[in-house]
Amino acid sequence: MSILFHSVRLDAEKCQGCTNCIKRCPTEAIRVRNKKAYIISDRCIDCGECIRVCPHHAKYAVSEHFNELVKYRYRIALPAPALYGQFNNLENVDYVLTGLKKMGFDDVVEVSKGAEILSSATREMFESGELKKPVISSACPAVVRLIRTRFPNLLGNLLPTCAPIDLAAKIAREKARKETDYSDEEIGVFFITPCPAKRTAISNPLCHENYGISGAIAIKDIYPVLVQTMDKLKTDEIENINDSGIIGVGWASSGGEAAGLLKERYLAADGIENVINVLEELENEKLNDLDFIELNCCTGGCVGGVLTVENPYVAKARLQRLRKFMPVSCNRLDDYFTIDDLGWTKELTASPAMKLADNVITAMRMMSRLREIESSLPGLDCGICGAPSCRALADDIVRGYAQETDCVLHNIQVGGKDDWLPAPFRMKVQNEESGDKNDS
Amino acid sequence: MEDVIKLHYVVPGDDFTRAGAASGDVKRTLKQLGISPAVIRNVSIAMYEGEINMVIHAGGGEIDVEITENGIKMALADKGPGIANVELAMKEGYSTAPDNIRNLGFGAGMGLPNIKKYTDDFRIETAVGVGTTLFLNVNIQ
Structure with missing residues (x-):
């Protein structure tokens, strides 16, 4: 593994x-x-x-350094819409996009363009009635991985399409093939990413092959240089690059993808704890009256990505202002692709990572022992053993990765000697000399 | 000797924030055992409904679960008011839940019918003024 x-x-x-x-x-x-x-x-x-x-x-998150660009003769940037929310007093997205070109990119294709195509495709898929409702968005790679690890029951509800970044990469490659004489190897396609999960999905896509993305540069890494470049831009230098609207840019924050479906019965949850709670409810079939469920692991959606620089709420407010002057949408599915072009080509399977054993009988015996060990542990979930909880330590022990002696408190009997322990863990304070003083 | 995992839960009454804790723990246990998703779904839905019923109608209760390689047996026992007319209670949409419960989104009259739908064996023992016990079984093929 x-x-x-x-x-x-x-x-x-x-x-x-x-x-x-x-x-x-x-x-x-x-x-x-x-x-x-x-x-x-x-x-x-x-x-x-x-x-x-x-x-x-x-x-930390592995991502490509800006220097990687020198490896390629022709460089294309694919900026996530979350990038637009990082700048103060930004009136026009083209400042950002022109800035990227000035920095050393030969072309820029917005990920929000891919998002609009995907919104349009999803609407069509809903029309044709082939989706299992409630449909869960597959745009957040961490959510997809969370589902295959902890909620395999819900794999069939995931929207079986690639992500906006994949479509943007396809468009960018196709455009470069038409407009330049460079070979595919000479062309570098870089995603400007708000989060590590999307970087992982480039190297290890679960449901399809990589559509030609060479790497990902973190928003926080590109930000300082980009801001400086943008500051030096003169008004007449600004190119007309922006080719996406309210729907595409809206994907950057929680609820944007769902809103782009133009449906009413949807739910959008963000922040990993909230996402887990919604998935639990879904598993218990409590949300069957919904058509669509948008889940983002980061608070606020992609604007809350751990590789961004701005507070997600500030970024969201800025995006709202920027979107006000944009058209609703600039891209439709049939302008570029057919539904088949964006479907999954690999089966998404459950991850066995949480399973105790392949054989049920073996797993049951391990589970019995696990519960026995768990009940013998103090239940403090202190983490001193190195596991997140007493239950997790018991789990590690039955898998052979830890011992009961890893618990500093495992030998404590009820009523036994515990004066060597730090005060919070003692049964009662047994200090006769100072005891009276504490009472007064 | 047949391997069996026995689980016991006390469901507190009138505490909606904790309703679902027992079925959640069973769900987690079954996942770790590698039981098929379809079986886990049936068990957790049936048990969750039963747990909610205990909170709404009976002031809590106790749940015993037995997991073997052949199936999951559940006994949900409460000392609540009992069900006067079981046939009526099994009808979809029939509910005796008070308004404040309905306002929380519960009490749609689907509890018992759903429990029956998601289990392979369903038996109910009830006496007015004494309490209700559900005996449920979900088979593992």
């Missing part, structure tokens, strides 16, 4: 071995071992929550 590509990585030198990340990981994919965090590869969904919470900045 170690062959899986993950963009979320650990900088072991910076890691202090604290318990912040293990507690927040939605798939319990992190343990502390030898005073360092350790990511369990086949459980990680690259959501980036650990990057967000690490106080030592020891978690």
Whole structure:
């Protein structure tokens, strides 16, 4: 399983071995071992929550450096619409897009263009009635990975299409083939990404092959240079590049994709905890009256991506203002593709990462032992053993990855000697000398 | 010896924030065992409905679950008011839930019919003033 590509990585030198990340990981994919965090590869969904919470900045996302561009003769930028929300007093998206060209890109194709095509395609798919309702958006790669790891029952509800970035890449490649004489290898196509999950999806797409995306540059990495470049732009230099409207740019924040379907019965949830709650409800068939469910792992949607620079709410407010002057939509499916061009070519299967064993009887015996061990543990979920909870430690023990002695409290009997423990964990304060003083 | 996992839950009454905790734990356990999604779905929907019923009508109760390789047995017992007319209660859309419960989105009269729909065996023992116990079974093929 170690062959899986993950963009979320650990900088072991910076890691202090604290318990912040293990507690927040939605798939319990992190343990502390030898005073360092350790990511369990086949459980990680690259959501980036650990990057967000690490106080030592020891978690980071792999993305391409701007210098990578020199490897290619012809360079194309695919900016995520979330990028437009990062700038103060921006009146016109073309400032950003022209800025990218000035920085060294030969062409720019907006991801919001791909988004509008996908909105149009999804509307058609709903019309034809071939989708299993409620349809769950497959645009957030971390959500897709979360579903295959924790909610495999819902795989059939995922919208079986590629993402806006894939369509933007297809359009960009096709355009470059027509307009230039460069070979495919000489052309570099770079996504300007708000999050690590989308970088992972480029190297390890689950449902189709890579549509020619060479890499991804983090918004936070390109931002400082881009702002400087944009500042120097003169009004007459601004090119007319923007070719997407309210619907496409709307995808950057939560609810945008759903709104683009022009349907009323939808739900849009953002933030990993909220997403998990909605998926639980969906699994219990409590949301069957809905047509569409948009889920984004990051708070606020892609504008809340861990590789952005601006607060998601500020970015969202700016996008609302920018969108006001745009046409509703500039792109339709039939302008570029047919439905078949954007479907899945690989079957999306459940991840067995949480399963105890392949054989049910073996799994049941492990589960019995797991529950026994769990009930013998103190239930403090302190994380000192390196696992996020007592239950997770019990799980690790039955899988052979940990021992009961990893729990510092495992030997404590009720009524036994506990004066060696830190005060919060003692049954009662047994300090006779100072006891009276504390009472007064 | 047949392998069996026994789980026991106490469902507190009148606490909607905790309703679903027991069925959620069973769902999580079954997923880790590698039970098929269809079976997990049936168990968790039936048990969740039963759990909600306990909270709405009976002031809570207790649930016992037995998991074997052949199926999942559930016994949901409460000491609530009992059901006077079981036949009527099994009718889709029939509900005795008060308005405040309906305002929360519950009490559509689908509880018992749904539980029956999602289980392979369904038996109900009830006596007015004594309580109700549901015996449910979902088979694993």
